[in-house]
Structure formats: C-alpha cells, structure tokens
Amino acid sequence: MNSEVIVLGMDLGKIEKKIIVSCQALEDEPLHGRGIMVLMAKAAIMGGASAIRANGTQDIEDIKAAFDIPLIGLNKRNIEGYRVYITPTSEDALAVLAAGADVVAIDCTLRKRPEPLDSIFFNIRREFPDRLIMADISDLKDAKAVLDLRPDFLATTLSGYTDDSSDKPKPDIELVKVLSREFDIPVVAEGNYWEPEQVVRAFEAGAFSVTVGSVITRPQLITRRFTSYLEEWKKNRFMSRAGGR
Numbered sequence: 001m002n003s004e005v006i007v008l009g010m011d012l013g014k015i016e017k018k019i020i021v022s023c024q025a026l027e028d029e030p031l032h033g034r035g036i037m038v039l040m041a042k043a044a045i046m047g048g049a050s051a052i053r054a055n056g057t058q059d060i061e062d063i064k065a066a067f068d069i070p071l072i073g074l075n076k077r078n079i080e081g082y083r084v085y086i087t088p089t090s091e092d093a094l095a096v097l098a099a100g101a102d103v104v105a106i107d108c109t110l111r112k113r114p115e116p117l118d119s120i121f122f123n124i125r126r127e128f129p130d131r132l133i134m135a136d137i138s139d140l141k142d143a144k145a146v147l148d149l150r151p152d153f154l155a156t157t158l159s160g161y162t163d164d165s166s167d168k169p170k171p172d173i174e175l176v177k178v179l180s181r182e183f184d185i186p187v188v189a190e191g192n193y194w195e196p197e198q199v200v201r202a203f204e205a206g207a208f209s210v211t212v213g214s215v216i217t218r219p220q221l222i223t224r225r226f227t228s229y230l231e232e233w234k235k236n237r238f239m240s241r242a243g244g245r
C-alpha cells in the first residue's frame with residue numbers, strides 16, 4: 001500500500017501503521033452525554049491517536065469541530081427484525097457524512113439487512129463522492145461478498161459478534177492476516193484489542209491501522225476487568241486453601 005497516495009479526500013498516510021481510537025458511549029453507558037466523547041477524543045489525541053471512530057451525528061459534528069483529525073463515523077441504530085445495527089441504511093450513512101465524517105463505517109456482514117448494501121454504497125458515492133467507506137465485516141465470506149462494491153477499507157470489527165464467528169479468538173488476528181493476504185484493500189484490525197502486544201501482532205499480520213476502543217474509552221469495562229481478575233484470584237485462593245486442609 002502506497003502511503004503517499006491521497007485517496008479521494010483523505011491522506012491515508014495519516015493513519016497508516018497507527019492507532020485509531022474508538023470513542024463511543026451508547027445511551028445506556030455512564031459516559032453518554034453531549035461533550036463527553038469530545039473530551040475522550042481530546043485525551044486520545046494527546047496520547048497519540050491518529051484518528052477517531054465515533055458514533056452518532058452529534059458526537060461526529062462536535063469532534064470534527066474541535067479537532068483537525070480523520071474521523072470514522074457510524075450510526076448505531078437497532079431496527080426491529082434485524083441484527084445489523086452499524087449504519088444500517090443509506091439514511092444513517094448520509095447523516096454520518098453530512099455531520100462531517102471522512103469515512104463512514106457500515107455493517108457489511110451477510111446477515112439479513114433492512115436495505116441492500118449496493119443501494120447504500122450507491123447513495124453514498126452519489127452524495128459524497130470524496131468520502132470513504134469502511135466495510136465492517138466478521139469473516140472472509142463477508143469480505144468476498146462486499147468486494148464488488150469496492151469498499152475503501154475492510155475492518156474486522158464484527159468478528160465474534162455474528163453467529164458464524166462467535167467462536168473466533170478475540171482479537172481475530174488470523175482474519176487480519178487472511179484479509180491482508182487475499183485483498184489489495186487496507187485492512188483495519190478492530191475488535192477486542194486490549195494489549196499493545198496484540199496491536200503489534202495485528203500490524204505484523206498486515207493491518208493497515210488498528211482501532212482500539214473499550215480498553216481506552218469504556219471505564220466500566222476497564223474496572224470490570226480488574227474486579228473479575230480479583231474475584232478469580234480470591235476463588236482460586238479459597239479453593240487451594242480448602243484443598244490444603
């Protein structure tokens with residue numbers, strides 16, 4: 001991949017071999033609320049993030065207004081009868097781009113969807129020909145199926161979150177390797193990266209960028225990781241003591 005190339009409106013070199021930080025808090029999360037993800041993005045940028053991934057038009061607008069940094073936007077929306085929720089329709093995708101996202105992330109799994117993918121891609125390219133599309137997929141067959149629509153990135157975001165991929169390791173570095181080998185499209189490793197060492201392995205497997213989210217931006221999950229570890233330690237300690245008697 002030639003990092004000197006400016007693809008449409010965005011200089012890909014800005015994110016190549018760098019970390020993207022996902023700053024998202026849904027309505028049921030403690031950090032949900034206007035302005036909070038802007039501060040989270042500020043902290044991520046101070047820490048060296050090359051780009052931000054953000055959910056919802058308000059956060060996208062606010063983060064874009066505050067920082068001159070590439071932004072990958074999405075709109076999570078549940079539609080009854082479908083399990084596809086990352087930017088499920090053209091309406092969602094166009095709203096994300098109208099809010100200022102440089103790239104729109106779309107669920108491109110083979111699951112039943114409310115609108116065909118070719119219609120979503122067509123509408124994006126007609127209305128925003130200079131922006132990019134990130135195909136969030138869960139496995140190789142999703143990637144093969146979306147190829148004809150020429151996404152600008154493939155992201156492993158949904159590995160582990162579909163019925164077919166629920167048994168995959170977290171993070172799914174093997175998928176990064178296969179996609180990088182099979183296709184000439186930048187592969188973004190995303191989903192369940194909790195250790196810097198895993199990020200390095202993703203780059204070694206061919207990732208163009210790696211998106212890191214919860215371990216940086218979801219304090220309730222970060223805390224839970226500590227408390228769960230401690231609980232496990234207490235349980236084992238009790239068991240070994242009991243066994244020793």
Ligand SMILES: CC(=O)N[C@H](C=O)[C@@H](O)[C@H](O)[C@H](O)COP(=O)(O)O
Nearest residue numbers: 022157161190191192193212213214
């Ligand atoms: C599956 C899904 O809905 N993923 C979402 C996609 O935008 C986000 O909730 C994740 O935080 C993001 O993908 C980063 O992953 P992680 O938080 O595991 O580092």
